[in-house]
Amino acid sequence: MKTSAAVLRTTTTDRPYSDTRPLSVEELTLDAPGPGELLVAIRAAGVCHSDLSVVTGQRVRPLPMALGHEAAGLVQAVGEGVTDVVLGDHVVLVFVPGCGECAWCRTNQPALCATGAAANGAGELMGGGQRLHAADGTTVKHHLGVSAFAEYAVVHRSSAVVIDRDVPFDVAAVLGCAMLTGVGAVFHTADVAAGDSVTVLGLGGVGQAVVLGAVARGASPVVAVDPVPAKQQLALELGATHACGPDEAEALLTSLNDGGSRWVFEAAGVPAVMERAFTLTGRGGTNVCVGLPAPDAKVTFPALAFAGESKTVTGSYMGSSVPQLDIPMLIQRWRDGLLPVERLVSAILPLEAVNDAFEELAAGRAVRQLIHPGADWESTR
Numbered sequence: 001m002k003t004s005a006a007v008l009r010t011t012t013t014d015r016p017y018s019d020t021r022p023l024s025v026e027e028l029t030l031d032a033p034g035p036g037e038l039l040v041a042i043r044a045a046g047v048c049h050s051d052l053s054v055v056t057g058q059r060v061r062p063l064p065m066a067l068g069h070e071a072a073g074l075v076q077a078v079g080e081g082v083t084d085v086v087l088g089d090h091v092v093l094v095f096v097p098g099c100g101e102c103a104w105c106r107t108n109q110p111a112l113c114a115t116g117a118a119a120n121g122a123g124e125l126m127g128g129g130q131r132l133h134a135a136d137g138t139t140v141k142h143h144l145g146v147s148a149f150a151e152y153a154v155v156h157r158s159s160a161v162v163i164d165r166d167v168p169f170d171v172a173a174v175l176g177c178a179m180l181t182g183v184g185a186v187f188h189t190a191d192v193a194a195g196d197s198v199t200v201l202g203l204g205g206v207g208q209a210v211v212l213g214a215v216a217r218g219a220s221p222v223v224a225v226d227p228v229p230a231k232q233q234l235a236l237e238l239g240a241t242h243a244c245g246p247d248e249a250e251a252l253l254t255s256l257n258d259g260g261s262r263w264v265f266e267a268a269g270v271p272a273v274m275e276r277a278f279t280l281t282g283r284g285g286t287n288v289c290v291g292l293p294a295p296d297a298k299v300t301f302p303a304l305a306f307a308g309e310s311k312t313v314t315g316s317y318m319g320s321s322v323p324q325l326d327i328p329m330l331i332q333r334w335r336d337g338l339l340p341v342e343r344l345v346s347a348i349l350p351l352e353a354v355n356d357a358f359e360e361l362a363a364g365r366a367v368r369q370l371i372h373p374g375a376d377w378e379s380t381r
């Protein structure tokens with residue numbers, strides 16, 4: 001079958017995003033789902049910084065690649081051997097497929113699946129190879145097993161979580177990356193308790209999801225830090241008790257917490273911000289690294305602080321989540337009014353506007369923009 005999809009053929013490297021318009025919306029041929037796979041009509045797809053990092057070349061991926069990894073849609077066909085998904089099911093797509101057999105999958109850490117990570121790095125689906133083909137016959141790689149800036153996607157069964165059909169696609173899409181990553185970091189990696197002090201550095205989609213998670217857990221104070229005033233304002237509306245720019249954070253935390261926060265979440269993926277997060281972590285506190293820096297980036301921490309102040313640095317990929325359990329949990333919290341996911345959505349755009357969306361993201365102006373692929377993009381709201 002045919003599908004339109006946003007394809008990256010050349011990274012922008014250091015050129016300004018507005019000069020390059022790097023994504024081309026192309027008509028591709030999509031294979032029928034193979035064994036263990038699903039065909040999904042994409043209804044909403046979030047524009048996330050991990051896609052931008054591929055566009056800029058910070059995350060090196062094989063090209064050409066069809067981007068998009070945070071999405072929700074409708075199941076249109078199921079491949080051989082798929083017995084627990086039916087046509088018309090609504091699904092949230094997740095960006096790490098799980099093999100179910102490796103050491104990490106067997107110990108309930110599917111975010112760390114070794115086979116899934118290898119497939120993602122190669123731009124392949126779990127079953128091997130690609131299902132997308134360009135007009136000239138060359139194959140197009142899959143981004144994180146999803147490739148959701150497209151009308152249709154073929155994904156491995158483990159990349160999809162079936163959800164209740166009354167959940168709006170715009171809410172469902174954001175669950176797949178921003179919410180799993182941000183709320184999961186609070187609920188699972190850190191297990192923040194009521195009354196704990198929390199600071200969040202970097203207020204994009206994931207950082208704002210950390211705020212939502214911290215507020216849902218009853219953390220206090222919740223300090224949101226970002227250079228962009230509009231993002232500070234949104235964090236306050238989501239329940240953060242304080243917000244400020246990076247340069248004000250140290251003085252603010254000193255006044256609030258006797259010199260640091262119990263939990264400091266870094267959601268920018270920038271080494272200097274990671275080092276600042278460590279500084280802002282209080283005695284006995286933990287710095288949770290959620291952002292994805294460049295592969296060759298290094299950070300420097302004062303060595304004495306580990307033993308001398310019992311500080312901990314820990315990492316969190318996909319919020320240490322188990323998507324098949326955590327997506328339904330997040331939906332229940334959303335139903336209960338504890339996680340107003342829709343507040344993260346800052347714009348809804350057609351597929352043809354995908355370059356504009358990345359330009360907004362690169363300029364730091366957007367929290368979560370959603371692409372609605374297909375000609376009827378407005379009516380799918």
Ligand SMILES: [Zn+2]
Binds near residue numbers: 048050
């Ligand atoms: Zn993402």
Ligand SMILES: [Zn+2]
Binds near residue numbers: 103114115
């Ligand atoms: Zn595995």
